[in-house]
Amino acid sequence: MIVVLVEVSPAGEAVETSREALTMARELSAAGGGVPIDAVVVGEPAEGLVPALASYGVRRVHALTGGAYDAFAGAAWAAGLLHVRERSGAVVVMAAGTSRGNEVLAHVAARSGVPMAANVLSFGGLSPFTVTRQVVGGAALEEMQLGQRPAVFTVAGHAVQAAPADAPGAGELVVETPDVAPADLVARVVSTDEPEPDLSGTLKSAKVVVGAGRGAGSADGFAEILELTDLLGASLGVSRVVTSLGWRPHHEQVGQTGSRISPDLYIPCGISGAIQHWAGCSSAKAILAINTDPDAPMVTKATHAVIGDLHEVIPAVNEEIRRRRAG
Amino acid sequence: MTNPLICIKRVVDASSEVVLTEDAQGVDGRYAGFTTSAHEECAVEIGVQVASATGGTASVVTLGDADAVEQLRSALAVGCTAATHVVADPQTFGPADVARELAAVVRDHEQAGTPHDLVLLGNDAADSGDFQVGIRLAYELGWPVVNGVSKVSVADGEVTASGDGPDGHETYRLPLPAVVTVLEGGVEPRYPTVPGRMKAKKVEIEERTPVSDPAGPSRVRLVLPPPSPSSVQVLGEGAAAAPAVVDLLEELGVLAR
Numbered sequence A: 001m002i003v004v005l006v007e008v009s010p011a012g013e014a015v016e017t018s019r020e021a022l023t024m025a026r027e028l029s030a031a032g033g034g035v036p037i038d039a040v041v042v043g044e045p046a047e048g049l050v051p052a053l054a055s056y057g058v059r060r061v062h063a064l065t066g067g068a069y070d071a072f073a074g075a076a077w078a079a080g081l082l083h084v085r086e087r088s089g090a091v092v093v094m095a096a097g098t099s100r101g102n103e104v105l106a107h108v109a110a111r112s113g114v115p116m117a118a119n120v121l122s123f124g125g126l127s128p129f130t131v132t133r134q135v136v137g138g139a140a141l142e143e144m145q146l147g148q149r150p151a152v153f154t155v156a157g158h159a160v161q162a163a164p165a166d167a168p169g170a171g172e173l174v175v176e177t178p179d180v181a182p183a184d185l186v187a188r189v190v191s192t193d194e195p196e197p198d199l200s201g202t203l204k205s206a207k208v209v210v211g212a213g214r215g216a217g218s219a220d221g222f223a224e225i226l227e228l229t230d231l232l233g234a235s236l237g238v239s240r241v242v243t244s245l246g247w248r249p250h251h252e253q254v255g256q257t258g259s260r261i262s263p264d265l266y267i268p269c270g271i272s273g274a275i276q277h278w279a280g281c282s283s284a285k286a287i288l289a290i291n292t293d294p295d296a297p298m299v300t301k302a303t304h305a306v307i308g309d310l311h312e313v314i315p316a317v318n319e320e321i322r323r324r325r326a327g
Numbered sequence B: 001m002t003n004p005l006i007c008i009k010r011v012v013d014a015s016s017e018v019v020l021t022e023d024a025q026g027v028d029g030r031y032a033g034f035t036t037s038a039h040e041e042c043a044v045e046i047g048v049q050v051a052s053a054t055g056g057t058a059s060v061v062t063l064g065d066a067d068a069v070e071q072l073r074s075a076l077a078v079g080c081t082a083a084t085h086v087v088a089d090p091q092t093f094g095p096a097d098v099a100r101e102l103a104a105v106v107r108d109h110e111q112a113g114t115p116h117d118l119v120l121l122g123n124d125a126a127d128s129g130d131f132q133v134g135i136r137l138a139y140e141l142g143w144p145v146v147n148g149v150s151k152v153s154v155a156d157g158e159v160t161a162s163g164d165g166p167d168g169h170e171t172y173r174l175p176l177p178a179v180v181t182v183l184e185g186g187v188e189p190r191y192p193t194v195p196g197r198m199k200a201k202k203v204e205i206e207e208r209t210p211v212s213d214p215a216g217p218s219r220v221r222l223v224l225p226p227p228s229p230s231s232v233q234v235l236g237e238g239a240a241a242a243p244a245v246v247d248l249l250e251e252l253g254v255l256a257r
């Protein structure tokens, strides 16, 4: 059996990266002759979640409930996953390669005394079980053997396209209230500030997205970019450097750990095009890269490019748009 | 008084072109240059701040080859005052092996009368990207672990740590000792000063050999992704390209309001 940790959004839905992990689990299941796939969710499932997971081929949904699961604790989530795994004899434990997924599965692997492969893109042979994963920020790939059981790995965001199964699974709900040791609750979230409403919806469906990366220079470097966004009626998408540095909010992030966009036109400005960013924008129909470096991966992968300082190119473009509109 | 231990790794600077070693077990750094990842630089900054706020000392440790001294000296130049070097080839150590070695350093320092009650690591190493050494270390030590936070402070024997979670900004508060893994963005790593560099040169680095043979990573080999053929059409350079850009916008029909 394969156990997949499924993360649930505040709205009660399985997040896209978890649905991607389920999609990869199905490939693995098929290669293994149809081993069943069980999902583990934390908390009482909202209405519609169990049937939605069934549509992804899930046989059983194990819901971890009880006071221990009211707030996030990596060790407690791992204890719950292992509780399910031990009772079912699962040979594979998977999750999405998100912050939660990587953290919880590292606990699972450490407690089980087995290796963990983070950010897997695909799997190779079944015996020995081999996976290919991203290393060196995506600049290289590592082939890794997961010879011990359970095989523990996370799936790199947007490595596969989330897709429901041809035939749905049984989708039986099993409510579990495993005992959690006090030690597993010491490192536990004590407060979460107001959840950010999911503002990424317009970004995901936008026809035109203007992108901004480290090349913007600072939190104050976005004026011209925002003006272009406005002139085109576009959405703004940014790289992780921009969100990590606090220049823009996380919901604007495009990439493996952000939104996946598929606009008619993407205009990445000052973004190098690291593989994790590319994972989120590769399905854009046209890409116009603006970058000082003609050899930046984003430039070589784009359909169109302008080589230059975005702080010079964008004002000129904005001016030209206004001029043509006026004329 | 809190004496943080910060774990750093010498990694290739991946902004340059990546070349693999002949045995395909690692990245050949001869053409690349080496660095410490941004997450670990922030961990160092946090460790130095915690030590100075509590009157403790910040120590740094790495498991790496002889050249990794360079990264230890960089950490010493920005406020760490002690350094430990586990001299070994990091390619042959898996994440569980590294965690065991780091735990041995923590235990030996405690025995020697300089205990650490806070161990800081990066969330993930810039090269191997295993996302697990900190968590494995916590199990080795029997300590709790907070993962992927960007701000950390210590007061009254308690550590408060916070970072962005999937549903908002999350805060953890727990008694020491603890392991904490850091993501960049919460603090601004300081630049080394000239006196800082001078002081760093004088610190005697504790050298040790691994306490046990590594089981090794589960790596079969590294491969480079195939280069994608470029079919980019360059519209021009600098501001002069603006008319060509707007022509393209018109052509794609994204300019009409």
Ligand SMILES: Cc1cc2nc3c(=O)[nH]c(=O)nc-3n(C[C@H](O)[C@H](O)[C@H](O)COP(=O)(O)OP(=O)(O)OC[C@H]3O[C@@H](n4cnc5c(N)ncnc54)[C@H](O)[C@@H]3O)c2cc1C
Residues within 6 Å of the ligand: A119, A137, A212, A213, A214, A215, A216, A238, A239, A240, A241, A242, A253, A254, A255, A256, A257, A258, A269, A270, A271, A272, A273, A274, A275, A276, A277, A280, A290, A291, A292, A293, A296, A308, A309, A310, A311, B129
């Ligand atoms: C597990 C994991 C998940 C990740 N997930 C994501 C993700 O979801 N999304 C994401 O974006 N990243 C993600 N990353 C980070 C990713 O690897 C890169 O570090 C990041 O995308 C780089 O951001 P950047 O392009 O803005 O910065 P850099 O790589 O620093 O590139 C800046 C670019 O701007 C150009 N430039 C500089 N100044 C100017 C100027 N004035 N005008 C024009 N161009 C200029 C430079 O030539 C360069 O190409 C992830 C990394 C890991 C390990």
Ligand SMILES: Nc1ncnc2c1ncn2[C@@H]1O[C@H](COP(=O)(O)O)[C@@H](O)[C@H]1O
Residues within 6 Å of the ligand: B007, B008, B009, B039, B040, B061, B062, B063, B064, B090, B095, B098, B120, B121, B122, B123, B124, B125, B126, B128, B129, B130, B131, B132, B133, B134
């Ligand atoms: N060889 C090493 N020496 C010291 N610290 C390390 C070493 N390898 C990993 N670490 C620490 O563990 C963190 C996570 O690494 P990893 O689990 O390999 O992604 C890194 O950011 C470092 O802080």
